[in-house]
Amino acid sequence: MEISVTVNGQLYQRDVEPRLLLVHFLRDELRLTGTHWGCDTSNCGTCVAWLDDVPVKTCTVLAVMADGHRVRTVEGLADGVGLDPVQQGFAECHGLQCGFCTPGMMMTARWLLDHNPDPSEEDIREAISGQLCRCTGYENIVRSVRWAAAREAGRAAEPATEEVRA
Numbered sequence: 001m002e003i004s005v006t007v008n009g010q011l012y013q014r015d016v017e018p019r020l021l022l023v024h025f026l027r028d029e030l031r032l033t034g035t036h037w038g039c040d041t042s043n044c045g046t047c048v049a050w051l052d053d054v055p056v057k058t059c060t061v062l063a064v065m066a067d068g069h070r071v072r073t074v075e076g077l078a079d080g081v082g083l084d085p086v087q088q089g090f091a092e093c094h095g096l097q098c099g100f101c102t103p104g105m106m107m108t109a110r111w112l113l114d115h116n117p118d119p120s121e122e123d124i125r126e127a128i129s130g131q132l133c134r135c136t137g138y139e140n141i142v143r144s145v146r147w148a149a150a151r152e153a154g155r156a157a158e159p160a161t162e163e164v165r166a
């Protein structure tokens, strides 16, 4: 099937198999490998990107379902000038170790802050509750998102953590 999908502001037209998943369309057809593929069971959430303005697990969406729609991946997070505050937060607060879950986490965090600029720790944990980090736990991921929220609000960001807790 011929599909047209706008990804990170750029229009792509491709002939794809109807069974092709969006995660594979992004990674294999467009070479946007920032969207990771971690399971086949829609459990891990490492494949999260935005379809129009909503985070989705792209392993649960067919590429043909994105026809005529917009997709935003982690490659579209930075604005071409500087990193998004969410990206800065993950760097400042050690929100990643192996980094495998990080793109999906950041796409969810960006969506959360767009809809709730001052989320509580509980809000953040709920937002990322469908995503798994295999490395160490979620403490620094939460801190990273809170750091970004503070930065965007013009408040002094919380200091980066000096310890990693589960």
Ligand code: FES
Pocket (backbone or CB within 6 Å): 036, 037, 038, 039, 040, 041, 042, 043, 044, 045, 046, 047, 048, 057, 058, 059, 060
């Ligand atoms: S790859 Fe695991 S939920 Fe999509």
Ligand code: FES
Pocket (backbone or CB within 6 Å): 095, 096, 097, 098, 099, 100, 101, 102, 132, 133, 134, 135, 136
């Ligand atoms: S940083 Fe390794 S899976 Fe989350």
